[in-house]
Amino acid sequence: MDFSFTEEQEQLRREARTLLADRYPPERVAELADSAEGWDPASWGELAGLGWIGVSVPEEAGGAGLGFLEEAVLFEELGRALYPGPYFSTVALALPELPAELQRDVVEGKTRWSASLDGSLVPDLAIVDRVLVARDGKLVAVPAEGEALETMDSTRRLGRIAHGAEGEEVGDASAFERMRVRAFAALALEAVGIAQRALELTVEHAKTREQFGKPIGIYQAVSHRLSDSYAMTELARSLSYWAAWCVAEQDDEARVAAAAAKSYASDVAVTVCEYAIQVHGGTGFTWEHPLHRYYKRAQWIQSYGGYPAVQRAEIAAAILG
Numbered sequence: 001m002d003f004s005f006t007e008e009q010e011q012l013r014r015e016a017r018t019l020l021a022d023r024y025p026p027e028r029v030a031e032l033a034d035s036a037e038g039w040d041p042a043s044w045g046e047l048a049g050l051g052w053i054g055v056s057v058p059e060e061a062g063g064a065g066l067g068f069l070e071e072a073v074l075f076e077e078l079g080r081a082l083y084p085g086p087y088f089s090t091v092a093l094a095l096p097e098l099p100a101e102l103q104r105d106v107v108e109g110k111t112r113w114s115a116s117l118d119g120s121l122v123p124d125l126a127i128v129d130r131v132l133v134a135r136d137g138k139l140v141a142v143p144a145e146g147e148a149l150e151t152m153d154s155t156r157r158l159g160r161i162a163h164g165a166e167g168e169e170v171g172d173a174s175a176f177e178r179m180r181v182r183a184f185a186a187l188a189l190e191a192v193g194i195a196q197r198a199l200e201l202t203v204e205h206a207k208t209r210e211q212f213g214k215p216i217g218i219y220q221a222v223s224h225r226l227s228d229s230y231a232m233t234e235l236a237r238s239l240s241y242w243a244a245w246c247v248a249e250q251d252d253e254a255r256v257a258a259a260a261a262k263s264y265a266s267d268v269a270v271t272v273c274e275y276a277i278q279v280h281g282g283t284g285f286t287w288e289h290p291l292h293r294y295y296k297r298a299q300w301i302q303s304y305g306g307y308p309a310v311q312r313a314e315i316a317a318a319i320l321g
Helices: 007-023 026-033 042-050 068-081 087-097 100-107 175-208 220-249 254-285 291-303 308-320
Strands: 113-115 121-123 130-135 138-143 146-148 158-161 168-172
Touching: 007 042, 007 068, 026 291, 068 087, 068 175, 068 220, 087 100, 087 113, 087 121, 087 130, 087 175, 113 121, 130 175, 175 220, 175 254, 175 291, 220 254, 254 291, 254 308
Parallel strands: 113 130
Antiparallel strands: 121 158, 130 138, 138 168, 146 158
16 A cells, blocks of 8 residues: 555645745745734635645535645645645635535635634634634534734734624534544644754754854754654654545544644644754844744644643543543
């Protein structure tokens, strides 16, 4: 059995990495993160035109009819680029649970969605149009109205949904478990992208920064940090790809796989960013360097849906029966 990505999926990765590097260099991400809106609304139409929004949407609803593995490639690359926009909230959380007519509007770039898994907090509340919430055992779409919250990660902002708004029933509340599993798998993939980019920045610095006439990468205090970061990132990648496969195949282990991937990969992203900041020394602590934004997104991922200890308790309960 071949567990590698197909050539088409790898081509998607190459194209996504090239485009995101061009559209979202660190200076551009910083500019958007510090702006009032926090993102570039024009980017949504561009993603729609590229077909990235409707990757797993059925063809009859205007999508590409592919699956979560193709989305997995994009989640990883969007995390690596630190894309500021509602791709995660729309595509991972809400889109698969919408009726076909509402999916079509999303695929065409006309609407953006999010969801509240806990009945209160909503990713990207200020920049989406509607939100999925649970009410009386039903899945209900309500207007994206509520309170913006002050959080550390300005590239993915949170809000608190207003209660009592009139909504439209679009399904039943059982959808929230599927949403949670997809969200955890998507965030694990983002975390891998973050860890990978932080590691790349640190390797480049360790090769070029010199002390006592030698690159700092030759010193054990640095090289051990890099080797540990590499090993952790690759294990996180394996867990995240396993979770992506389970989600794509609707495997019985999807819930445990997603919890394991989110738990481990988010911890790894935080740790690799911390190692990277340490190796960069004073430069790593400056606002001008992109590392602090990766670190903040990693911490956002780590906390969303409960910290890793919550997911590990869930895994323990599953394996112990």
